[in-house]
Amino acid sequence: MSAKLKYFLFGLMVLAQIGVPAYLVASRESILRGGERLLFRAKPMDPYDAFRGRYLALGFEEDEVSARPEDQWDAGQMAFVILEKDAAGFAKSAGLSRKRPAAGSYLKVLTRSGIYNGKVQIEYPFSQYFLSEKKAPKADLLYRRHSVREKREAHVAVRVKNGLAALENLFIAGKPIAEYF
Amino acid sequence: MRYKKIIKWLGSEIPLWVQEGIVSPEAAARIRERYEKKLAAKRPLTVLLFGCLGVLLIGFGLILIFARNWDDLPKWFRVSLAFLPLLSAQALSFWAMRRKSSSVTWREGTGGALSLSIGGCIALIGQIYHMPVVWHDFYLSWSLLVLPVVYLLGSTLAAGIFLFTITMWAASSQLSGSTAMLFWPLFALIIPHLRTKYAENKSSWELNALAWLTALTLTIAVGVCLEKNLPGFWMPVYAALFAVLYFIGVIWFPESQALWQQAYRTAGALGMIITLWIMSFSTVWDDIGYIYYRSGGKYDPLAGAFDYVILAGLLMAAVALFRYYLNRSKKNNLVMFFGYVPILALFGYSIGQFPAGMVAAIFLSNIYVFVLSLAIMLRGIEENRLSLLNAGLVVFSALLFSRFFDMHMGLVVRGLLFILIGSGFLAANFWLIKRKSKGTSRP
Numbered sequence: 215m216s217a218k219l220k221y222f223l224f225g226l227m228v229l230a231q232i233g234v235p236a237y238l239v240a241s242r243e244s245i246l247r248g249g250e251r252l253l254f255r256a257k258p259m260d261p262y263d264a265f266r267g268r269y270l271a272l273g274f275e276e277d278e279v280s281a282r283p284e285d286q287w288d289a290g291q292m293a294f295v296i297l298e299k300d301a302a303g304f305a306k307s308a309g310l311s312r313k314r315p316a317a318g319s320y321l322k323v324l325t326r327s328g329i330y331n332g333k334v335q336i337e338y339p340f341s342q343y344f345l346s347e348k349k350a351p352k353a354d355l356l357y358r359r360h361s362v363r364e365k366r367e368a369h370v371a372v373r374v375k376n377g378l379a380a381l382e383n384l385f386i387a388g389k390p391i392a393e394y395f
Numbered sequence: 396m397r398y399k400k401i402i403k404w405l406g407s408e409i410p411l412w413v414q415e416g417i418v419s420p421e422a423a424a425r426i427r428e429r430y431e432k433k434l435a436a437k438r439p440l441t442v443l444l445f446g447c448l449g450v451l452l453i454g455f456g457l458i459l460i461f462a463r464n465w466d467d468l469p470k471w472f473r474v475s476l477a478f479l480p481l482l483s484a485q486a487l488s489f490w491a492m493r494r495k496s497s498s499v500t501w502r503e504g505t506g507g508a509l510s511l512s513i514g515g516c517i518a519l520i521g522q523i524y525h526m527p528v529v530w531h532d533f534y535l536s537w538s539l540l541v542l543p544v545v546y547l548l549g550s551t552l553a554a555g556i557f558l559f560t561i562t563m564w565a566a567s568s569q570l571s572g573s574t575a576m577l578f579w580p581l582f583a584l585i586i587p588h589l590r591t592k593y594a595e596n597k598s599s600w601e602l603n604a605l606a607w608l609t610a611l612t613l614t615i616a617v618g619v620c621l622e623k624n625l626p627g628f629w630m631p632v633y634a635a636l637f638a639v640l641y642f643i644g645v646i647w648f649p650e651s652q653a654l655w656q657q658a659y660r661t662a663g664a665l666g667m668i669i670t671l672w673i674m675s676f677s678t679v680w681d682d683i684g685y686i687y688y689r690s691g692g693k694y695d696p697l698a699g700a701f702d703y704v705i706l707a708g709l710l711m712a713a714v715a716l717f718r719y720y721l722n723r724s725k726k727n728n729l730v731m732f733f734g735y736v737p738i739l740a741l742f743g744y745s746i747g748q749f750p751a752g753m754v755a756a757i758f759l760s761n762i763y764v765f766v767l768s769l770a771i772m773l774r775g776i777e778e779n780r781l782s783l784l785n786a787g788l789v790v791f792s793a794l795l796f797s798r799f800f801d802m803h804m805g806l807v808v809r810g811l812l813f814i815l816i817g818s819g820f821l822a823a824n825f826w827l828i829k830r831k832s833k834g835t836s837r838p
Contacts, residue, residue, distance in 0.1 A: 224489060
């Protein structure tokens with residue numbers, strides 16, 4: 215291999231290596247800036263499952279979507295969940311589709327179950343909130359206390375654009391989680 | 396050290412030779428290159444090994460420190476921090492490629508650092524933007540971005556990281572309910588690198604390290620990639636895989652005194668023995684065979700069918716290589732014995748599925764491990780190689796011990812057998828050392 219060709223290929227490699235993470239940054243930034251803002255009410259997670267080191271595992275109330283039985287959903291399939299926004303800004307799931315919807319807010323998700331009682335369980339692509347080791351235990355406690363059924367005071371703000379989502383912030387009792395530290 | 400001094404002296408002499416017209420400037424450059432290359436090759440392996448270990452530790456340390464998640468800092472700053480190790484590793488690699496292309500330490504150091512920083516950067520960006528980790532996507536992009544490092548820098552450490560990432564990809568892909576068939580084309584991407592290293596020097600430490608790494612990767616990956624619809628299918632598959640590795644080692648690699656220096660031969664032989672040894676236990680034959688065929692749910696039919704392709708491919712390769720070996724003029728009995736292992740394993744597995752054949756399959760496996768241990772010992776004696784003699788003894792004792800615990804013998808009988816085996820070890824070694832010292836040993 216000649217030196218020139220080697221340098222050229224090295225340049226291509228550098229571009230690819232920077233390009234992949236840079237693309238991740240750019241796509242998230244574009245969603246965060248231009249996406250529609252939706253709120254998702256958090257639901258309590260299994261306490262043994264919730265705290266895994268450096269992130270909070272989040273669960274959402276709208277994770278069961280009504281689906282038509284003739285669609286024959288199975289676990290682990292790609293799907294588009296159609297979202298509607300209520301007056302307070304919270305998202306409501308309005309249906310599940312295999313095809314990308316032409317308009318409105320929707321998200322690309324994975325199904326976690328087949329149809330059960332006319333509903334399919336889905337996994338939202340923002341189920342992890344990363345924090346530092348020090349803050350994670352306290353954040354976990356806050357999340358658990360405020361997401362119980364009687365309170366329902368935990369929610370996340372998410373930006374949605376072209377079926378992709380970016381998590382903006384986690385709110386506990388109306389305040390961003392960062393303000394508790 | 397003395398060698399280094401001579402090179403230094405040579406370095407000061409060569410310009411004088413050119414001045415006096417004894418050698419041409421081109422010849423001078425070639426002489427200098429020759430001896431500098433030799434010096435690089437002479438660098439002790441331990442220094443390099445610890446150098447690589449150092450790079451890996453520093454790399455992991457940096458990843459851990461950044462992973463602490465400095466969420467008090469502004470986001471743009473954290474994003475820049477995530478790119479910092481990657482950019483500096485790229486700059487260092489470029490510099491090493493231009494200036495120090497003959498230095499193994501620089502090549503491995505920068506290649507390893509760059510390979511690690513790629514994975515680190517992607518993981519950190521994911522963390523900063525709270526993106527749930529999709530492991531198989533992560534490992535796939537990491538492995539593909541490491542691949543050019545392997546080829547442009549020629550770094551063995553980068554090749555090791557590539558093999559690690561594709562193995563992890565296969566495992567996470569299989570765990571997520573998807574299949575891992577793409578592993579094979581991914582693995583094929585590293586083969587040209589092995590061929591280059593092979594063409595450079597057949598007995599270099601780098602090639603040997605790569606051989607061990609690929610053997611290990613294949614051993615793990617074959618197990619991961621099998622869809623496992625047919626319980627016990629691993630028996631013929633692994634026997635054939637290890638036979639292929641073994642024959643590649645026997646046919647194309649030089650035989651060496653130390654077993655660890657002949658990666659494919661040792662890994663293949665050891666793997667075949669262990670496969671047969673596991674097959675010699677009666678408990679592994681419970682619930683095996685087509686009666687217990689698994690399907691539906693996480694068992695993918697296409698990947699399940701591909702299991703047979705894997706077996707057929709490996710078996711054909713093993714048989715072809717064995718035949719290639721048989722056509723050679725110089726043969727030895729030990730290799731012949733190993734050559735029949737995959738066929739034996741397939742036969743054992745086929746009959747062992749039936750209650751009537753199970754006992755025969757177990758019996759065959761036991762006998763063959765015993766035969767192999769004897770063949771290894773005999774070969775050790777023939778060639779005056781202690782390493783082989785002891786390897787044979789280890790296999791023999793392992794077989795004996797495992798049968799013992801099967802059979803619930805009395806303490807006295809067990810004790811006596813332990814003493815017998817121990818004495819056997821001592822006597823055999825003593826005898827061989829004595830024979831060696833008489834001067835009959837190989838040069």
